[in-house]
Amino acid sequence: MSNDAGKAHLETYLHQVRRNLGGLPAAESDEIVAELRSHVLDRVEGAPTPQRVEEAIAALGSPREVARINLTERVAVELEADRSPLTVLRGVARLAGLSLYGMFAGLVSFTGYVLAAGFLITAISKLISRTRAGLWRWPDDHGAYHYVMGVTNHPQGQELLGWWVVPIGLGLAVLLGWLTWRFGIFSVRHMRRTAQRGRA
């Protein structure tokens, strides 16, 4: 009876670990959870009383800590093999749910790439739609100016850059894309270090 309660306690814990591993493919989180179950059952040496199960679980760490350390390590290993911007972005997205920093990194990465894509599209659009793409300025009702870089067609707008928007747009796209990519790599390393320090 008591052993059943212990096993139920273990399953609740593993369920929470799995929920925190949300960013991983199901097969990988199944594998992690199965190994943790096996670890705890070995550690209690055939007597899974609630107390012994609790001791074993406490030694592993909270579901969030266990998920964090497993996820960050996996993403870090992936990045060592392939550091293409898409892999880095996917890695950052996987870690976004783990912590406040993860969420911040996810948001910055997403915004960075979207802005870089915006600059790129503007530069390319200039070649296709000469009159509409560029850095636009127009006055509002209070006499202040609005600036927009992109493809627009404001009636009172004035385009400021001319053909310069092509090299400037491309340059900004590359610079911002590169910075976002480096920031993603830094973030994954940073989160891995923090996760390990949490259990050191």
Added chain:
Amino acid sequence: MNPNRNELPDDLGKWEVQVRKGGLGLAVLAILWPEKLYGLEILRRLDSQAGMSIPEGTIYPLLSRLKAQGLVESEWVEAGAGHPRKYYRLTEPGRRRVREMALSWRAFAQGLERLLAPLEGDPA
């Protein structure tokens, strides 16, 4: 004891953590040299044979890294324990790597040993 030296043991602790962390991958590979083992056995041998006690939750991400690097492989074995266990063993590249790492570690340790020799018997 001495309030002015409070920070020193802390720094020493951090340094020790770094040194141990550096040797951990080699230690795990070396423990797998003679036979295949499962996670808890690896943890217990690290502790009993090398005095390396690490947080239990950290061994599995490390094993998963070594597996992703192709240095170890794993299989689930339905043993007499009443539940399946995941055993790890060295792959051929893993055996080559652990030998290379051992050589490199020994060379480093011997060099350091020579530097440390004059410290013996010299009261600080």
